[in-house]
Amino acid sequence: MPAPRKYPDELRERAIRSTGRPIAHVAKDLGIHKEVLRGWVRQAEADYGERDDRFSTVERDELNQLRRENADLKRANEILKAASVFFAQEIDRPRTRPSR
Known part of the structure; x- marks a missing residue:
């Protein structure tokens, strides 16, 4: 059974969409750690087929x-x-x- 998510899906999706700005600024605005946001962005890129270095x-x-x-x-x-x-x-x- 997967661990419960700490952040709501809406926050995660909003954060990923806001990455036209630097990740550190977006993370600070949303009150999340920048490495958490960086991981979300990398996973979203893998899911959309934009990255080959990690599994979707x-x-x-x-x-x-x-x-x-x-x-x-x-x-x-x-x-x-x-x-x-x-x-x-x-x-x-x-x-x-x-x-x-």
Whole structure:
């Protein structure tokens, strides 16, 4: 589950649209840290296809989903390996007849 957003989406979008001015000035006017705004701008540029050095939001979400799925599959594979070892030992054990 993602962390809750500290800033409202409206503020984020307004800040990104206002970047015709220097980022430090816009950030000061809006009461946010300039590096927060810089990150928002970079992510918006990646989302619009203007940057190649970072994943878009859609790509990042997909990557996180695939990582979770991969971890689940690795856990399932470990369980299956342990079960196969257990059943192989059961098959190799000599059978004794119950005494009458």
